[in-house]
Amino acid sequence: MKIGKGVEWAAHACAVLALLPPGAALSRECLADYLGVPPPYLAKQLQALSRAGLVLTQRGAAGGYQLARDAETISLWDITAALEGTAPRFRCTEIRRNGPCGASSAECPAPCDIAAAFQQAESVYRETLAAVPLTQVVAGATAVATDGRKQRIGDWIQQNASGLS
């Protein structure tokens, strides 16, 4: 029932990419350095984000990763879904139809209250994460950052991003 660490890494990686100016990109090694995780650990996450259309890969010496669309349109649910998939967490196997007192089709016009409650719970979980765009994550982090740290982050991007004009 746990969410893999990869979701946390991927969310933070996307938040870093959201800091880049348009057209700029960061290599996997630079992203991993910024996040303090070993570069191989990020490979799977970046592949999943790429497959889901959330990041783009620029090839070549000046290449790297960048967000594939505006950070305002990428939510924490998008990132979670990219990493963990969108299949329902609760699978209903229609147990009510089983056994000596099993319900007939006519008695099952809708999901039972057990299946319905889990569907509803997953729906509100998803909506909560979908309501948080990367821009909110960045704004929240920026609001508590000191001027000195903002400067360090700006300098680090200047030194490490490719495609800067």
Place this chain on the structure above:
Amino acid sequence: MKIGKGVEWAAHACAVLALLPPGAALSRECLADYLGVPPPYLAKQLQALSRAGLVLTQRGAAGGYQLARDAETISLWDITAALEGTAPRFRCTEIRRNGPCGASSAECPAPCDIAAAFQQAESVYRETLAAVPLTQVVAGATAVATDGRKQRIGDWIQQNASGLS
């Protein structure tokens, strides 16, 4: 990220126990027969429900399982927690503190928006399941059952439950 099938089995098993008159009990074999699942499959679930204080085991020939408290006070969250635990699904490892631009303690007065959003999502998930007591599950199933099926269920309980007066 999936919820094990055991939660579905356990929820349905508890819903069956909620049908019993006070003092009555059902063996694991009878419960498994009612649900149409192999008896060994239910062993782990019943142990977990017992450890969580949701069911009681009566030993002996007239023994079996019964709810440990009123069905109105047992929610789908109680059952999920009994089977899957209550540890947060999303584990924050404070990635924002890492790397060359890591945040200082003073810059982390509260969880970041990523951790906060996952905490909030888990909270609404939990609350949705906590709002559904076994009595609602039973009422929903009863509302769509034909009179013939209600009779079959009553007869089955009479034939299979122990401790009936």
